[in-house]
Amino acid sequence: MSEEQGAGLIGEPRIRLPDRARAGEVVQVRTLVAHPMETGYRITTNGETVPRRIIERFRCRYDGRLILDAELRPAMAANPYLEFRFVADRSGELVFEWIEDTGARRRVRRRLEVDEA
Amino acid sequence: MRFSRRRLLEAAGAGLVIAVLPRALRADDLEAVFGRLFGDRRPEDGGVILQVSSLVESGNSVAVTVRADPDRPRPRHLHLVMPRNPTPWGLSVELQAPAVPELATRVRLAGTQNLTAIAEWDDGSLGATAVSVMVTRGACIDENFEQWVR
Numbered sequence: 381m382s383e384e385q386g387a388g389l390i391g392e393p394r395i396r397l398p399d400r401a402r403a404g405e406v407v408q409v410r411t412l413v414a415h416p417m418e419t420g421y422r423i424t425t426n427g428e429t430v431p432r433r434i435i436e437r438f439r440c441r442y443d444g445r446l447i448l449d450a451e452l453r454p455a456m457a458a459n460p461y462l463e464f465r466f467v468a469d470r471s472g473e474l475v476f477e478w479i480e481d482t483g484a485r486r487r488v489r490r491r492l493e494v495d496e497a
Numbered sequence: 498m499r500f501s502r503r504r505l506l507e508a509a510g511a512g513l514v515i516a517v518l519p520r521a522l523r524a525d526d527l528e529a530v531f532g533r534l535f536g537d538r539r540p541e542d543g544g545v546i547l548q549v550s551s552l553v554e555s556g557n558s559v560a561v562t563v564r565a566d567p568d569r570p571r572p573r574h575l576h577l578v579m580p581r582n583p584t585p586w587g588l589s590v591e592l593q594a595p596a597v598p599e600l601a602t603r604v605r606l607a608g609t610q611n612l613t614a615i616a617e618w619d620d621g622s623l624g625a626t627a628v629s630v631m632v633t634r635g636a637c638i639d640e641n642f643e644q645w646v647r
Contacts, residue, residue, distance in 0.1 A: 406597060419605075421583050440596075447596035455579045455587030455605050457558040463601035464592070 388484025389433060390415050391459075395476060400493045401468035407492070409440070410463045413478050419454035435460055437479040442492075443472025468494045526580035527613060534576065534586060534615075535623060544569050544624020545616035551629060556606035556636035563614045564599030566624070571598050572616035581610035582636075605636035 391414025401407050420432025440448040447466055471494045479485045531539055548562040563575050575598065577588040582605065592598045606612065611627040
């Protein structure tokens with residue numbers, strides 16, 4: 381489960397990542413989080429502008445090191461999907477964090493065990 | 498030579514394509530974004546690999562993969578620019594070792610345009626690759642008549 385600090389519209393993230401890897405192995409991470417990524421450009425049938433509300437930041441720390449820091453903008457599709465890879469060099473905790481433009485955020489922690497080659 | 502109805506339609510179709518293309522491929526849209534993101538710096542061609550379908554039915558969610566050219570030193574940032582979106586600067590990501598300098602995601606495209614990926618190195622140099630993506634139905638034009646407003 382994720383930690384919430386007032387999660388805003390950020391849904392429960394889904395993360396695919398192995399629990400174990402060999403040292404030097406390239407590990408794939410796939411993340412998906414429910415969020416409308418409201419652009420601020422949409423107008424309802426009543427003529428009202430739907431206010432902008434986006435996840436503006438996604439970060440991943442691996443054993444304390446910031447390995448990915450993404451700035452997201454309205455051109456990102458709803459329910460932001462981000463897929464990346466990293467070299468598993470040591471056991472440690474991966475911390476994934478999504479931050480909404482309201483300051484609301486969600487954080488998910490996952491442990492990766494790396495077997496020495 | 499007599500003009501058949503078919504030939505006339507073909508000619509009209511060709512005219513339409515010529516009329517639409519310059520708008521889709523206009524470079525000055527990109528200039529404004531480059532100015533905002535990079536100041537006076539402008540990217541050279543290449544240094545980054547962009548994978549995206551050249552024809553998509555819906556602009557609401559378009560799968561994109563950006564990766565650094567493995568034959569060049571590792572860039573610090575990767576950027577994605579959608580020149581014809583209302584907010585053309587779409588994504589910036591900083592990837593540091595041991596992360597591999599690549600990212601796959603899904604973006605919105607307001608219409609047919611040259612999706613552009615940019616790599617940025619520590620010394621400030623830039624490399625860009627553009628792929629023309631034809632979008633049958635742009636993002637955010639949905640069944641509720643909600644629409645983009647510029």
